[in-house]
Amino acid sequence: MCLRPSRARALLDGTPRRGPAATVSASASAREDALAGYADTLARGGRPDAYTFAPLLKAVARGGLAAAAVHAHAVKFGLGGGAHVGSALVAAYASGGDGAAAARALRAAPTPVAWNALVSGHTRGGRHGEARRAFAGMVRAGAAPTHVTFVAVLAACGKARDARLGAQVHGRVVGSGCTAVAKVENALLDVYAECGDMGSARRLFDGMRVRGVVAWTSLVSGLARVGRVGEARGVFDRMPERDTVSWTAMIDGYVRAARFREVLEVFREMQYGGVRADEFTMVSVITACAQLGALETGEWVRVYMSRQGIEMDVVVGNALIDMYSKCGSIERALAVFKGMHCRDKFTWTAIILGLAVNGYGEEAIDTFHRMIRVSEAPDEVTFVGVLTACTHAGLVDKGREFFLSMTGTYKIAPNVVHYGCIVDLLGRAGRITEALETIDQMPMRPNATILGTLLAACRLHGNAEIGELVAERLLQMDPGNSVAYILLSNMYAKSNKWEDVRRLRHAIMEKGIKKEPGCSLIEMNGVIHEFVAGDRSHPMSKEIYSKLEEIITGLKNAGYVPDITEVFVEVAEEEKQKVIHCHSEKLAIAFALLSPESNSVIRVAKNLRMCLDCHNAIKWITRLYEREIVVRDRTRFHHFRHGFCSCKDYW
């Protein structure tokens, strides 16, 4: 949690008086204490000395606060000109993003340490380009880089994936004779690993005299980053020792590989191993919960964090907003958002997207305006959220306005995803021709996703003419695209072109096109259960199927009629009902209804779009069983309640 600016101002507002030397602590967890300690000392009549301000500046910089107030104090005490304070000022200003102030502080005290502070400050602040320029400036100024400089600039190269500069610096390192310094060696290894050059990384690693936990961790992280998680796990298992960072790197590797259930497994192993988790670990774990739709586990994580005293910083807060949004609990996402007194553009983007996909389009747009009012600059992802809000709320003109404002007001070039939002917006509104024109006039080549979006709109509005055209283009680009076949065949069925349906099904059989299997996840008492259509692998499979039969019979008695128009496989008519009735979301819901003692919301996360019949059947279920059901689809949420869905049958 970062320090409230008001509190910081209050702490620094005391009038300095003379007295014994003021001491401060600068540990990460004691940021607030550092300032409080300083203020207390002043209040008790203490007096700062040459060693007071460096740690204080460090604390302020880590809290994301302006270093200027502390600087003013240092000047007031006549301690602003020393080398210690000077380099700390450079670091604080650089990491806080005030490059000009950092440069001024450096000119006032141009020591080698201050140069290093400039490089590492920019690296810490995430401005890797600035860090690299600072290094170049240092070389130009004739200041000799030390091993500290190398470590800092190499970290910037690694984080910026700048393999070229990394190799150049490597050359200088060799020239300077710093190669044997363990930290430099690790930093070099990390540059290669971060840049995905695992061959060079491996050679460096093998040539190291001592291979510490840091080097091993870089290797694990690098392998996972290039998609070699299996190998990463092999290396991880061979590590002589593993600390918090190593475990987190492994866990994050599974996040990158989209193996979210393994994320939770490895996290459990980490706890058994008695290794303490921190904010970084929790972000990966929360991300996995988000992707799995695992709200119970996500809630448990928050309890775990407070029990373990793990700080909730901005990034954790952002991840939590995303998790609650992706679990369909916008109330909790909003509660986290409101409780965060330190927000960045990710925070705003996450809540805007959350509101948008959960069906709160107007609120998402209001939130965007608030974001602008507090001067947080939106980026291209923010606009995906804003445009998604317009799409899901059917706000065509507003969406176009926002799209135009991207280039006009915010100087952000729309990418294919933004064009996709516009195509979706127009397509859903039935303006198929305009949607097609948008694709034809956009400055980049259409991808399969955007053509799929238009095709879905053609299906929704029964425009077989343009639909065929689009499907043809889509299949040219991606001949095995099962979605194109499904949508096209749905479209033919809808307009009673049965001859075309038959022809298409024949082609599908001949080419051996397989539909991506539908898969639904549901969490029950902290355990995630996965269902695939027609799945019989669940230990309670027998009970689930008989429950499902009972449900369907009940629904039919109440007036539900199965809709088999979206059945893809070529089987006899009576078989088709069986096919739709074992769709993964129905299995998941039947499983949830097996435990009737719990009457909480049923939450299902599905990988594909829901079929017409499932959507209809679930509406009936919420009426008959008086349960609320939330299904997360591949693009939006369906909140079913009392026989109605939040998408207004428009998805």
Next chain:
DNA sequence: ATAGGGTTAG
């Protein structure tokens, strides 16, 4: 001033 792990879309 000093190495390794973090969030948002498709």
